[in-house]
Amino acid sequence: MDPCANVDRIWRRLGRFGRYQVVQLLITLVTIWSAAFSLMSSVFTGHKPVVQCAPIENSTYLNTSDVTRNVRVEYKECGVVIYRNVTNGTTLRQEIPCPAGYQYDIPRDRSLVTEFDLVCDDGSLAEVSQMLTMAGMGLGAVLSSVISDRYGRKVVQVGAHIGIFLAGLGVAFAPNYTVLIILRFISGALQQALAVVGAVIAMEWVPEESRFICEVLGLLFWTTGVVLVTPIAYLMRDNTWREFQIALTLCSSYSLIQYWIQDESVRWLLMNGKTKEAEQILRRAAKWNKVNFDDVISTDAVHANSLDTISRELEGTEMSKEHIQEVGHVENSGSVKSHRDDNGFTVERYSVISIFRNKYILKNSVIMWFTWLTDSLTYFGLTLTATTLAGNRFLNYFLSGAVEYVACFLEYNMMKRIGRRSITIIFHATSAIALLIATLVHSFGGVESSMTTTSLVFTLIGKMAITGSFSTIFLFTPELYPTNLRQNVGIGMSSAFARLGGMLSPFAGTLAKQASWAPAAIFTCMCFLVTVAVTNLPETRGVELPSTIGELEEWHKKQTTKKKTNA
Structure with missing residues (x-):
């Protein structure tokens, strides 16, 4: 092929x-x-989900040396505010990160969050x-x-x-x-x-x-x-x-x-010189599609069509069909490498x-x-x-x-x-x-x-x-x-x-x-x-x-x- x-x-x-x-x-x-x-x-x-601090159940965060009969806790999204009324009538305000963790409006196992x-x-x-x-x-x-x-x-x-x-x-x-x-x-x-x-x-x-x-x-x-x-x-x-x-x-x-x-x-197989594998696949495709493989793969017709297609695309330029046949056989450089496969076809290797x-x-x-x-x-x-x-x-x-x-x-x-x-x-x-x-x-x-x-x-x-x-x-x-x-x-x-x-x-x-x-x-x-x-x-x-x-x-x-x- x-x-x-x-x-x-x-x-x-x-x-x-x-x-x-x-x-x-x-x-x-x-x-x-x-x-x-x-x-x-x-x-x-x-x-x-919606989040706020979980209720404080450990009284350690609330106890002080002062009288703590009047303690009010305000729960926020990422912290709690503790208000304490001390004996002299002064209100103390303390804000700390959620000491008891968080609670959500959905069960904890519903989201990784x-x-x-x-x-x-x-x-x-x-x-x-x-x-x-x-x-x-x-x-x-x-x-x-x-x-x-x-x-x-x-x-x-x-x-x-x-x-x-x-x-x-x-x-x-x-x-x-x-x-x-x-x-x-x-x-x-x-x-x-x-x-x-x-x-x-x-x-x-x-x-x-x-x-x-x-x-x-x-x-x-x-x-x-x-x-x-x-x-x-x-x-x-x-x-x-x-x-x-x-x-x-x-x-x-x-x-x-x-x-x-x-x-x-x-397409990848052919461009990399793996013609035998490509032909096996195309034979299988022809059988599945109920068409004659020889008509599909006719080398002269397909290759001629390839040249004619490129020639039409380049119509008006100075390139000849003979030059088109040589496209791809470029000199080696730091960016292009090439090797020949078993059929003598040059495969170009490019780099970034x-x-x-x-x-x-x-x-x-x-x-x-x-x-x-x-x-x-x-x-x-x-x-x-x-x-x-x-x-x-x-x-x-x-x-x-x-x-x-x-x-x-x-x-x-x-x-x-x-x-x-x-x-x-x-x-x-x-x-x-x-x-x-x-x-x-x-x-x-x-x-x-x-x-x-x-x-x-x-x-x-x-x-x-x-x-x-x-x-x-x-x-x-x-x-x-x-x-x-x-x-x-x-x-x-x-x-x-x-x-x-x-x-x-x-x-x-x-x-x-x-x-x-x-x-x-x-x-x-x-x-x-x-x-x-x-x-x-x-x-x-x-x-x-x-x-x-x-x-x-x-x-x-x-x-x-x-x-x-x-x-």
């Missing part, structure tokens, strides 16, 4: 969504529920737990990307899924806070490995014109996972947080058989240094890194604080998740008509405007119920728009990179920057207590900046994924020439 085969053409000949591809996509997409459950469980397991007393002076530890989860996600994004680009998508996705299952059970039986945050850090790393590798492998199962459908399906499955957390939490509201954690974790139990039912990415050696990749990377940071900070900032909004916490979280279905609908219809760049701009502008209005209404609209409802509606619109943007850049970002940089630099590094935003997001609620307008104002400004910055990126709609830096450079040159011509 020719390693230069046009994989998009192969999928078209097999049927864009043949039975084989549908099964492989479902195996990948269902793992998104595990990723959603792992991350969003903390919204309910880490619920912060109440079980470990993560309130008052230790209140920030709840946010630290979520922050470390996000930090783990950043580490997982970087490591999983490097490993999956070198050793394959399948081994990372299956391994991460099994790891989430085991770590989730570990969290449920954590004996103390220290063990809990260690396991949450590990879960975060595994969750991100599962998510980012799953996004790439799903995109690589279909031809270019169908990639947006996979991205919308990914958002649909993610949204469903986010929404499903609510009814499970509501039905188990009288159970302990540990039992709730176990229930969500058991949804990942099928990971134990996933290795035997999921195949490796054909490649970002700084190519101006196109560097520009794209900087813009996308800030975009991912903005989307993560805004999305998780709005999601994690949903239960603190006025009203029922289950309903608020459900609505916050349900608006993401609107994003699915809008994203699908826009991707059929306009490009990724335009969609990203529209979603960010919408989110910025909606959150700005919500902030102004909340700050100056008073406490009337109509103003509160208006602020909530615009907050949900902002959440919907940032969800659509977050989903779009999962598709847009890898399309800006060649194959062997697509995972570790494209998705991996971008996701690592997103985790910086995620690490800050748990503190949005803390900031809101000091200045209620501040979090949304920050989200608004960052979304406006992204709206402007993304205009400098190339459009990727209708363009075959670049395999090498050479192809990427020629693509950028073509777009630059087209812009100058239109100007």
